Amino acid sequence: MPENSRPEKIWALILAAGRGSRLAAAIGGLSKQFLCWRGVPLYWHAARTMSRSAVVDGVVFVFPPERCAAEEETLRALHARDDLGLLPWLTTAGGALRQDSVRLGLAALPRETRYVLVHDAARPFLSPALTRRICEALRRGASAVVPGLPVTDTIKLVDNGLVTATLPRARLAAVQTPQGFDLNLLRQAHRHAQEAGLTVTDDAALMEAQGHDVHIVPGEAANMKITNPEDLALLAGSQTMPRPCTGMGYDVHRYGPGRPLKLGGVPIPDGPEVVAHSDGDVLLHALMDALLGCAGLGDIGRHFPDNQARFEGISSAVLLDQVLEMLYGAGVTLCHADLTIVAQAPRLSPFREEIRKNVARLLGLDKAHVNLKATTEEGLGFTGRAEGIKAYAVVSALTGAAPSFSTSIPSPDL
Template identity: 55%
Template sequence: MDRTMNDIWGMILAAGSGTRLAEAAGGERKQYIEYKGAPLFWHCARTFSRVAGVRGLVFVFPPDDAPGMEKRLRQFFKTEDLGVRWTVVPGGERRQDSVRNGLTGLPKECGRVLIHDSARPFVSARLITDLVAALDAEARGVIPAVPVTDTIKTVAGNTVTGTLDRAELAAVQTPQGFEIALLREAHDRALDEGWEVTDDASMVERLAEVTVIPGEAGNVKITVPEDLKRLRETRTPVSCTGWGYDVHRFGGAADRPMVLGGVPIPGGPSVVAHSDGDVLLHALADAILGTFGGGDIGTHFPDSDPNFDNADSGVLVREVLAMAERADTRIVHADLTVVTQIPRLAPHAAQIAKNVARLLGLEAHQVNVKATTEEKLGFTGEKRGIKAVACVTGLREM
């Protein structure tokens, strides 16, 4: 693949008729069913937008609905800007036709795509991130799958004809990620040779190796009327607060260049640290851990471990965010303060806040960054070091 075409887009498939659910859903197509105040396809879009590598989204709707849904999406993005580019494409008669149409909506610089069924509204940002990582590691196609736990038999009429080895079986989910060129080739072959498939991997695996990564048990598909109960099952979100504090002393020319919130600070004093010395992100990581009782970063990333020598603190923050997600905790706000006599941080505060918001997958108004001095008192006032405090608010499903 030409790595100059490295952009990744998501494709949200919302073009199905939903006939199996129509009566139970009051005639509403399942992609439009409301869950927690928003249709299922919008929940998928929100999750995709929280993954840093995703540049844009293609929404595929039924042809008759596409013009109206484009107007509706404009309003959605006006009310809740997800921070990604987007477009709407009319779908086709079959799922594979809708994907083929959706490919026409991708920009020329897009080299990879993640195709997702809007009927899977519970997909996590972690799973999408894992798919992106597999593509970054040179996979040409990648799918998530979970082990099959039931015994599977082949049946003809009312008679069992065989029993399959479930150790060799897996239930496949979406999103599914592919190189654009490979996926287009597969769709061209499918059209020319009359292939009928139920997912894109079924095409691509005839042309190239498809990598499998672990899926998620919670990434279920809303398919039959009984599945609607999942949308009615509610868990109470409980507010939780975490507090973090970190200190680094200033060093000499051989120590780490100053970085705050992932932003290099030109002309700032160097810091003595085992990792990259980002005192603000270290405090933030501790505060995130505090929202769900996850301990501290010294436990998870000890300075005695050579693997964390000069480690990127942004990676550590993403790791503790993944821990929070596994603990059913969603971070919704961060208030951060840097305490130092030098350097002057006002020129950098906006960029630091923007970068922290990106790391956390939050809107700008959900992250606040402040800088202050201690009036020349203490070790910061004497210009011997820097410290940061972080207060993070999360919502934990109970």
Template identity: 55%
Template sequence: MSTWCILLAAGSGTRLQAATAGRPKQFLELDGRPLYWRSALTLRTLPELAGLVFVAPAAHLPAMEEEIRRLWVQDALNLPWRIVAGGARRQDSVRHGLHALPDTCARVLIHDSARPFASAALVRRLLEAMDRGAAAVIPAIAVTDTVKEVEQHTVLRTLDRSRLRAVQTPQAFALPLLRQAHARAEAEGWEATDDASLVEALGEAVVIVPGEETNMKITTPQDLELLRQQTSPLLSLLPVSGWGYDVHKYAEPHEPKARPMKLGGVPIPKAPCVLAHSDGDVLLHALVDALAALVCAGDIGTRFPDTDPAFENMPSAIFVHELLQDVWGAGILLTHVDLTIIAQVPKVGPYREAIRKHVAQLLKLEPGQVNVKATTEEGLGFTGEKKGIKAVAMVSALRPAAGLAPDAALE
């Protein structure tokens, strides 16, 4: 499902204006960038994200658009984006953002730019809950203080804090449901401080996932100290690469464990069968080794041994998916993949584009980030004698600098 995020940066921040000389808090700087940009940098690491909608104060719209264009090139976000003017209330700003979403969008994240420390791991928990069927998901943390209901400086009652949760953003919704909630709110005059409240007013279930204590909202002058204490791992990404290699023997179709050839998940008709425990996709096996190298996880034999009956004839795409969870969990951002197939037979050319697109889809990359090439060994050696096939994979990526905690550490 296509997922977009509406990043709210249209508030006035009145409680902070005295401490910021009247400057809206979303434009305060962190690591040399405006505060709202920290969230954009975090969100870019999510392969599920299809685009961003920025909601800006109407008076600052042209200046903020110009700033985003500069930052977009500088930090290479490589995502579609749009910008709209906010409204008088937070829910008006969200509604304006909803109108800007493309027709292809199926689910939406709503996030306050005043919460710059939300992690990618937190967002992934929201999306995983939606994958399991939830239509509205919010992060929440337990309330540790005793909370009392008061009226005119007098306590009415003490609330049971075991039933209370402090709610954060981002919040995730099926887009049709959230649009319905905002339409009802506008028509019937509902007011709410978060989008989940509007969905609740429809009588729909809202699911919670664990939030993060570090996902604090910059609200008061005292909170500004957080900006001086925090560093941004996403602005300190270092290049890393992983290299993988695999080889498979050719087999007669009647031999035990002879598998029809697949390359990058694409069936290759009339090609020799390969001898393998799993489905024998030599290209994806090399890719798994390269992904494992990014997180120092050994190789495919370490993770998926060919002595384990559970992996017999298993699609290699499952192996790729498993290693991707480790890569994403470590806060690593894939940037480019270069794949080489080495074989005398079959001819790979007719299938090259299909392989490239399928691998890109598996890795949640654009096709332009995946290169596939093939070569022979001029009749020499193992492949030249048509006894088998080899593959090499090189994966380029960016990881948080040493000493800076990846998102996985916050789970």
């Protein structure tokens, strides 16, 4: 699996080695990270999000030692049908404690890794935007970054059933994962903890113990951890009957000096340049308009106007992430995308499958639910004269759809 070319690599550890005793009895003894939700284990949802963030270079899955071989087989099957794109993955065995699993996961990271994200597999609801926030803080020089939320309840210290103090709520934060770190400093902190016999509940505490500043970025209320039996309701969701909806999108770009041709996030070598304010990905622009149409949210010109400097040259994949967040916020669940590219030149058939797979990855869909067609207009009109390129997108979705989960483990022939 190829690696991203960014000079400072950011890899993620997805911790799936815990026993989850509080929830196991409610789901037939199965550890929560292996719970099957929307057809895949919880740990795969985090990997999908990491792949869509456009800032993570690879993932290490940390499993219980006795499940490593089986889960690696499951991962190969998952990746075959639900490609993570350019995101490589590795597996390693964890330890008795979470802290041990992190230390062993750090040892499995590639040599060129500079930063690491540590994430609990039982938090399947993180967003690409949260991942990017943490990585941006690391690249700005932070040694440790955690996402946090304000504490809304009053917190009291208790000893033997008696309140001994009331903590100032304004100074408290509930922290989440992923937590981001300078890899070398985190490894040093783990070595120190091992030598000193120090046990903590998260890696930020190890960094604090070493005197490093831990920066906080806004967390997400939706980024909840599946821990107790009642948390299964988060996966079961609403029982409201879903309603089908359809969105249609269209976009066009003129050929001329400007941006290198990119379609569905895939660069087209030796293709003509396009005139555009963003990166000019005509296919993703049509797709975003179709998605917005499903939720009745207008079009990309309304949300990302081309007269704003902050959108100049921006990756359309980043804009697509924002559109998907709007879609999910509106209670819409994407089901299928049918895409058509119209161009006399260049010849697109060699890139069709790569584009299709990458769009499926960006949407978080099985590639069987993304269709891509490329055609010409036989010399007619501006596309026929090779003056430009256009794309159509039709997407189907459900509003008010309830997510599903099961206790069955996906078979290797997914």
